[in-house]
Amino acid sequence: MAHARSPGLPDILRDAGLYALVAFALCVPVVSYRTEAGPAGLELLPRWPLVGLLCAGIFVLRLAQRLVLARRDARRALSPAPSQATEAVHAEPAAGQKVSGFALWAFLGLALTLPVIATLASGGLGPARYWIDLGILILTYVMLGWGLNIVVGLAGLLDLGYVAFYAVGAYTYALLSTTFGLSFWVCLPLAGLFAGLWGMVLGFPVLRLRGDYLAIVTLAFGEIIRLVLINWTDVTGGAAGISSIPRASFFGIPFTADEDGFAARFGLSFDSMHRVVFLYYLILALALLTNLVTLRLRRLPIGRAWEALREDEIACRSLGIDTTATKLTAFALGAAFGGFAGSFFAVRQGFISPESFNFLESAIILAIVVLGGMGSQIGVAIAAVAMVGGPELLRNLGFLSAVFGEGFDPNEYRLLLFGLAMVTMMVWRPRGLISERQPSVSLGRARGISGAHVSEGHG
Amino acid sequence: MEVFLQQLINGLTLGSIYGLIAIGYTMVFGIIGMVNFAHGDVFMVSSFIALIVFLILTAWLGISSIALALLIVLVVAMILTGLWGWAIERVAYRPLRGSFRLAPLISAIGVSIFLSNFVQVAQGARNKSTPPLLSGGITLMESESYTVFLSYKQCLIMAVTAVLLTGFWYLVQRTPFGRAQRACEQDRKMAALLGIDVDRTISLTFVLGAALAAVAGVLYLLYYGTVSFSDGFVPGVKAFTAAVLGGIGSLPGAVLGGLIIGLIEVFWSAYFSIEYKDVAAFSILAIVLIFMPSGILGRAEVEKV
Numbered sequence: 188m189a190h191a192r193s194p195g196l197p198d199i200l201r202d203a204g205l206y207a208l209v210a211f212a213l214c215v216p217v218v219s220y221r222t223e224a225g226p227a228g229l230e231l232l233p234r235w236p237l238v239g240l241l242c243a244g245i246f247v248l249r250l251a252q253r254l255v256l257a258r259r260d261a262r263r264a265l266s267p268a269p270s271q272a273t274e275a276v277h278a279e280p281a282a283g284q285k286v287s288g289f290a291l292w293a294f295l296g297l298a299l300t301l302p303v304i305a306t307l308a309s310g311g312l313g314p315a316r317y318w319i320d321l322g323i324l325i326l327t328y329v330m331l332g333w334g335l336n337i338v339v340g341l342a343g344l345l346d347l348g349y350v351a352f353y354a355v356g357a358y359t360y361a362l363l364s365t366t367f368g369l370s371f372w373v374c375l376p377l378a379g380l381f382a383g384l385w386g387m388v389l390g391f392p393v394l395r396l397r398g399d400y401l402a403i404v405t406l407a408f409g410e411i412i413r414l415v416l417i418n419w420t421d422v423t424g425g426a427a428g429i430s431s432i433p434r435a436s437f438f439g440i441p442f443t444a445d446e447d448g449f450a451a452r453f454g455l456s457f458d459s460m461h462r463v464v465f466l467y468y469l470i471l472a473l474a475l476l477t478n479l480v481t482l483r484l485r486r487l488p489i490g491r492a493w494e495a496l497r498e499d500e501i502a503c504r505s506l507g508i509d510t511t512a513t514k515l516t517a518f519a520l521g522a523a524f525g526g527f528a529g530s531f532f533a534v535r536q537g538f539i540s541p542e543s544f545n546f547l548e549s550a551i552i553l554a555i556v557v558l559g560g561m562g563s564q565i566g567v568a569i570a571a572v573a574m575v576g577g578p579e580l581l582r583n584l585g586f587l588s589a590v591f592g593e594g595f596d597p598n599e600y601r602l603l604l605f606g607l608a609m610v611t612m613m614v615w616r617p618r619g620l621i622s623e624r625q626p627s628v629s630l631g632r633a634r635g636i637s638g639a640h641v642s643e644g645h646g
Numbered sequence: 647m648e649v650f651l652q653q654l655i656n657g658l659t660l661g662s663i664y665g666l667i668a669i670g671y672t673m674v675f676g677i678i679g680m681v682n683f684a685h686g687d688v689f690m691v692s693s694f695i696a697l698i699v700f701l702i703l704t705a706w707l708g709i710s711s712i713a714l715a716l717l718i719v720l721v722v723a724m725i726l727t728g729l730w731g732w733a734i735e736r737v738a739y740r741p742l743r744g745s746f747r748l749a750p751l752i753s754a755i756g757v758s759i760f761l762s763n764f765v766q767v768a769q770g771a772r773n774k775s776t777p778p779l780l781s782g783g784i785t786l787m788e789s790e791s792y793t794v795f796l797s798y799k800q801c802l803i804m805a806v807t808a809v810l811l812t813g814f815w816y817l818v819q820r821t822p823f824g825r826a827q828r829a830c831e832q833d834r835k836m837a838a839l840l841g842i843d844v845d846r847t848i849s850l851t852f853v854l855g856a857a858l859a860a861v862a863g864v865l866y867l868l869y870y871g872t873v874s875f876s877d878g879f880v881p882g883v884k885a886f887t888a889a890v891l892g893g894i895g896s897l898p899g900a901v902l903g904g905l906i907i908g909l910i911e912v913f914w915s916a917y918f919s920i921e922y923k924d925v926a927a928f929s930i931l932a933i934v935l936i937f938m939p940s941g942i943l944g945r946a947e948v949e950k951v
Contacts, residue, residue, distance in 0.1 A: 212729055216698040217691065218768045228777055231701050345748050347755075392936050399681045399751050403886065404935050407928040410883070414928070418921040546879065550759055557752055603763040609756025613749045614741045 199253040207246035214238045291565060298326070298471055302464045312460035319460075319467050321579055323535065326467070327528060328575045330474040332555040332567040334524030337481055339553065340562035341490065342517035343497025344394070345402040347549055348409025351389075352382040352522040354416060354544035356529025361429040361539055362422070371435045371534050375527060382526020383519045390518035394511055409549055416541040428540025435534045437465060466535050473531060477524045478564055484520075493517050494562070547602065554605045558612050574605065648792040653916045654909070659800045659869065661908025662807035666862035667885035668892070668900035669814070670855030676831045676895035677851050678743070683754035684734060686882015687761035688856050692727040692863030693873040694765055697774055699723065700867075712779060720806075720864050724857040731856025732849055739852075740845070758878070766875040775872040803865045810861055811901060814854075818897060827851060831895070880924060884911070887931040893944020902942060 219238045220231040297304075305318035331353065338346045356378040363369045363377065393404045416423045423429070434442065442449045442462040450457040484490040492513045495503050504510055533539050555574055559566030578601040667689050674682040699722045703715045738757050742749045783797030818824035826847045829837040838844045866881070867873055888907045892899025907927060914926045934941065 209729065209733055212726065213733060216695045216702075216726065217765060220698050220702070222698060222701065222769055222774050224772065224774075229697075229701055229774060231698065231705065343748070345751065393932075396935060396939065398747055400935050400939060402748075402751055403681060404932050406883070407931045407935075411925050411928045411932075414922070414925045418925075547759070550755060553752070553755070554759075599767055600763075602759055603767060606756045606758070606760030606763060610738045610753050610760065613745070613753040613756070614738070617742070617745050617749045 199250065199257065202253060203246050203250040206249040207242045210245040211238065211242045214241055294565070294568065298322075302467055312458055312464070316460060316463060319463050321576060323463075323467050323470055324579075325572055325575045326470045326474050327532060327535075328552065328555060328571040329568050330470065330477055330528045330531075331525065331552045332559065332571050333474060333477040333481060333564060334521050334528065335552050335556050336521075336559075336562065336564065336567050337484075337493075337524070338517050338521035339556050340560075340567075341481070341485065341497065342493040342514060343398075343561075344514060344517065345398060345405075345553075346518070346521070347402045347406035347546070347553065348389075348412075349405075349521070349525055349552055350544045350546070350549040351409040351412040352386055352525035353529040353532065353548070354412060354541070355382045355385050355522075356526030357533040357539045357544070358416065358423060358429070358529075359526065360530035360533045361432045364433045365429060365431070368433075370439070371433070371530070372438065375530050378530035379523040379526040382529065383523035385526075386519040386522025387515060390515050390522075394514040394518065406546065406549075409546060413541050413544055413546075416544070423541070426541060428538060428542075430538045432533050432537050432539070434462065434537065435466060435469065466531075470531055470535075473527055477527075480520075481564065489513065489516060497562075551602075551605060554609050558608055560618055574601075574608075578604075648787055648789055648794050649916065651787065652792070652794045653912050655794070655796055655800060657909035657912035658905060659803050659908070660912060661888075661905035662803055663862045663865055663869070663904075664881065664885045664888045664907050665901040665904025666807060666810070666858050666865070667881060668888040668904045669897060670859050671886050671889040672892070672894055672897060672900040673827075673851050673855050675889070677827065677834075677848055678739075678750075680739070680750040681754065681886070682739075682852075682855070683751060683882075684738075684757035684761060685855065685859060686880075686885065687758045687878035688727060688730055688734070689859040689863050689866070689881060689885075690873070690875065690878030691730055691761055691765060692723050692856075692860035693867045693877065694769060694774075695726050695860070696720075696723045696864040696867050697776060697873060700776065716779070716864075716868070720861065723860040723864050727860035727863070728853040728857040731852040731859075735849055735852040740848075758882075762875050762878055769875065771875060773872050773874040776867065778871055779868055799869055803869060806861065806865060810858065814858070815897065817854075823847070823850060883931065884927050887927055887934070890931065890939075891934050891941055893941030895945070896941070896943040899941055899943035 215238075218241065219235055220233055222229045223232055224230075301322045302315065302319050305315035305322075306312055309315045309318065331349070335346065335349050338344050338349070359378040359381045360371065360374040363374050364371070369377075389405070389408050393401055393408075396404060417426050419425070436442065437449045440449050440452055441447065442459075442465070444450065444457040448457065449455075449461055455461070485494070492503070492508050495506075495508065496510060496513055500510060503513075532543070551574070555570045556567055558574065559568070559570035578598050582598060667685065670685045670688070671682060674680065674685070696719050700715060700719045703709045703718060709715045709718075734757055738753045739750055742753055780798045780802065783795055783800070785793055786796050787794040818827060826837070826842045827850070829840070829842055830844055830847050834844055837847075866877075884907055885904065888903035889900045890903070891906060892901070892903030907930070910930065911923050911927055915923045918926075
C-alpha cells in the first residue's frame, strides 16, 4: 500500500471535481428537465437547482471518501505491520463482522414481545396495529430471505426467480381454499410441498449450468410463471387475481365475534386485532422454523456439501459429491420455504394478484440476502429490518418532509437505495455486513473466520 | 402470403433493435465474462435522453427539419449514453475484478434497479409519448383484402442498423482498438503483457455497447413513440436471449440472434397468441441456455481449472 506517492489535497479536489463533472453530464437531460404531459403534448420543466444539488452532493461524498482513504493509507504507511505481507487481513474492516450472542438473544426477545411492547407503548391493541403490521411485513421478508439464503448463501446458486415459488405457495392456498374449501392448516404443508416440487421440476434441467446462466434461467422461469398467472384467466383469475381468500383460524377456531369465535371460547372480549397478533406469531414461528431447519441442516453432511459447493464446485465433484443432487435439495428446500411464506402472504392479504410476484420482488429478497452477508442468518434478519422497516420509519419522521418539501415519500426512493446498496456492498464488502464464517468442523476451539480470508473458487 | 410478408418486415424491424442491444451484451460477456444485467436499463435511459433532447430541439430551438433533429438526437444520445456506460463500468464493475464469481452479476442487478428507479423518480412513472414523427411509407403489395406496407420508420430503422453494424464490424476487425479488444477477449493477461491497456479497452467496450444501445433506444422511441421507466427490462432480457441464441461473444451471432428473436416474437403474436409472446421469448432463453449454451455461432466453452 505504501508504494504510491500519497495524493495531496489538490489531486483529491481535482478527482472529486471530475466526479461532479461526470455526474453533471449524466444528469443533463434526464434530471434537469422533467417531462410532464401538458395540453399540447409533453412539456419540459427545468430543474437546474436539483442538478446542482446532486453534483454538489457527489463532490462532497467523493471528497470525503478520498480523504478517509488517504488518511488510512497514510496511517498504514507509518506503521508497517507484518500484516502488510498478507493484504487480506486489512481487506475488510473487522468491526461488525461478528454479532455477539447477547445481541442475538435480545433480537429474538424483541421479536417475541413486539406485540406486547407495541400495545403498551401505543396504549391499546387498536393503535398498535401499525407496528404489528409492520412487524408482520418485516418477518415475511426475513422468512423469504432465510429461505433464499439456503439457495444463494449456502449453496451459492444465484436464484433470480425465487418469487415464483412464493407465488406458487400463495396460489396453492388461494385456489385450494376458494375451490375446495380446504382450511389454511391443510394448505400450508401442501403449499410448501407444491413449491418444493416446482423447485425440483424447474431446478432439474438448469442446475448443471454455470453460475450466471443459472441466474438468468431462473429469472426466465420466474417471469414465465408470472406471465402464465396473468394470462391463464380461467384458473388464476388473470391480472385481477383472486380475492376473498378465507382468513386464518386459530387451529380451527375462527376469529369471529359470535359464540364459536376465538374471543368467546377464551373468555375475551372480541377484538379484530386478535387475528393480527395471531398472524404475527404465525409468521414468527414460520420464520424461526426456517432458521432452525437451516441451522441444523448446516451441521449435517448435506449442509456441508452445500457450503463446499459454494466454495468450489470442481473440488466438490472430485471429492465425489453428487453436485446435481446437492444443488437440487438446496433448490427444493429454499422453494418449499418460499411456498410456506407465499401461503402465509395469501392468508394475510385475503387477496393476491400476479402483480405481487414480479421480478422486483425477487430482486428485493436477493438484495436482503446479499446485504446481510450470504450465509449469515442474523445478517439477513438485520438487513430485512433495515431495508423493509427503514423506509417505513423514515416516512413517519416529520422533519424529512420539512427538509425535502411536502409530499416527500421515502418509499419512492426505497428501490433506488436498494440498488445503490447492492452495488456499494459488492464493491465495499462483498461478503455482506455480517461476513464471519463459522467452520463446522475444527480442531480444538472453534474460531470464526473473517470473510476476507475465505476466497471463493471458480466453478 | 401478404400477411406473412408484412410480419416478416415487422419482425426484421424489431429484430434490428434487439440486435443492436444484443451487441452490448455479447461484447461485454466476451471481454470480461459477465452478464451486464443493467444493459437493458441503459437502453431505457437512452430512450429518455432521446425524448428530452428531441423536445428541446423541436419545442425550444424550433428546428423543424425532422431529419436534422433526429440526427442530432442520435449523436447526443450516443455520447451521453456512452458516458453512462463508462461511469457504470468505472463505479460498479471495475472494482469487482477478482472478486467472487457472482459479485459482478449482483452488482449489475443493483445498477439495473438503480437506473430504472432513478428514471422513475426523475421523470415520473407515467408513459411518455411523442407525436408520430415519421409517417407515411411505401405500399409494396396490394390485394383486395390486405396491404403490405413498409413504413419510412421501418426503412430508417433497418438502414441505420445496417450502416452502424458495418461501421462497427470495421471497427472491431480492422482498427487497432478492435485488435486490442479481440486480444483482451482471448487472453486478458497476455494482452496486458503485450502492452495493451486492458482497463481502457474494457472501458471503451462498455462505451461502445452503450452507444449502440442508445441507437436502439432512439429507434425504439421512433418506432413505438412511447417510453416508460420500466421499458428496459423485457427488451433487455430479449436482447440477452438474442445474444445467447446467436452464440455469446460473437458479433454476427448477436445480430442474427436479434433478427431471429424479433421474427419469432412477431410471428408468434400473429399466428398464435399475443398474450404469450413474452412467454415464448423467455422459453427460448431457457431452452437455448439449457440445451445449446454455445448458441448458433459461438464456440463451446472449455472449463479450465
